[in-house]
Amino acid sequence: MKKFFKYFLTVAICVFFVSCYEVNEEIEIKSDGTGTYVQKMDMGQLIDMMQTFAGEEELKKEGLDRVVDTTIYWKSMVDTAKDMPADQKELLKDGKMKLQMNIKEKVFKMDLNFPYKNLNSLQQLMSGKATSSQGLTNAFKSMFGKGDDQAAPPTPNGPDMGDFAAIYDVTIKNGSIEKKVNEAKYKALTERPEMAQLKQLTSTGMEILYTTTIKLPRPVKLSSNQDLIKLSDDKKTVTMKYNLLELLENPSKFAYTITY
Template identity: 75%
Template sequence: MKKFFKYVLTVAICVFFVSCYEVNEEIEIKADGTGTYVTKMDMGQLIEMMQTFAGEEELKKDGLDKVYDTTILFKNMLDSAKDMTPEQKELMKDGKMKMQMNIKEKVFKMDMDIPYKNLNGLQKLMSGQGGNGPGMANAFKNLFGNPQAGDDQPGMPKGPDMGDFAGIFDVTVKNGLIERKVNQEKYKALTERPEMAQMKQLTSSGMEILYTTTIKLPRAAKKTDNPIIKLSEDKKTVTMKYNLLELLDNPSKFAYTIQY
């Protein structure tokens, strides 16, 4: 089982550099300010990369020709998340992740589900301060891999995680308001990281990370200010679809204000 996660986590951590994949961010806000934050990642196209990276026979030898379907409770791994603050651990403790993998059917999915208790919790999740950051990534490596092995994997580039992309925005979530504005200082710091040159090369070559955000509001939206935002007929569901990599060139395109 540990060898399975060795391959899975190596691929997942480096996912930005190897193929197209899809992310669906689903947010539900209830009238009392509680709700759920769900991220669904479909990385089926990475199966071919794994077959190339490890080889068919090696995958079979390590049992990766079997079908895997498992649920990981975050509360069982937070003790090893040394880079997470007590506040972040409290935010994540009731979360879970469902992982499905089937080499034969080219299925590779990771669905993360985190309930939050108030709008401040949602604000932190949307800001990349929860399960998308390096603290959780390191916890996964410590739980299923070799904590002494370090971050680098032979032949695999090191890249940013989802929290890095979310972190370039200042997010405000209040009763009746969701706002996301570009933090120019954080954006500049991200784009100046050495590995971002590789990311821009992928962008220019047509690479896409298809990202969809769906927000279910407790009441109808009154006003939105971004043309990429689509409203349902009753105006209670907000949907945004875009290529996440476009954030590198024009992050302001994905800033928005939603009043409801």
């Protein structure tokens, strides 16, 4: 099982900066300020990477030919996470992750679901606190390895979904959502050595297709960035679709303000 975890963890975390996949971010805001934050990721193309990385026979030997369809509850992980701040534990403890993997059928899907109790918590979730590689590493250790498994490789240093989200300052109040570029964080991210390689990959047509859907308790009154934001007929649902990697070239293109 140690070899299985070694291959799985290394490649699974790497998917966040070396592969093409689709992400659907679904946010529901209720009238009392509570709601849910969901991220659904389809990483089927990662299967080919895993087969190349480990080889068909090795994957079968380590049990990767079995079908995985399970739900992991984050409370069991955050209670024992030594390096996770207390506020992040509180934010994530009621969340869960549904994982589906079938090598034969080229299926690899991961859904993260976090209920939140107030708009400040949603602000943190939209700022990347739920999608960092640290949280995913703990999730995979919980399922496939042991907490003291010294054979597990270190988490790659490449950017993860949390890093992309963090280049924006998110401000959420009752009646408004704002995402504004944090120039200092953006500069720090783009100056990281591994980002040069990622920029080279984007020139080959690589895409991370990202869709954000926000369900609001009231109709939208005013929104900026009309090229990005699409409204439903009742103006209570906001949809935004883009290639996440375009953030590296022009992050302000995906900043916005919504009042409702």
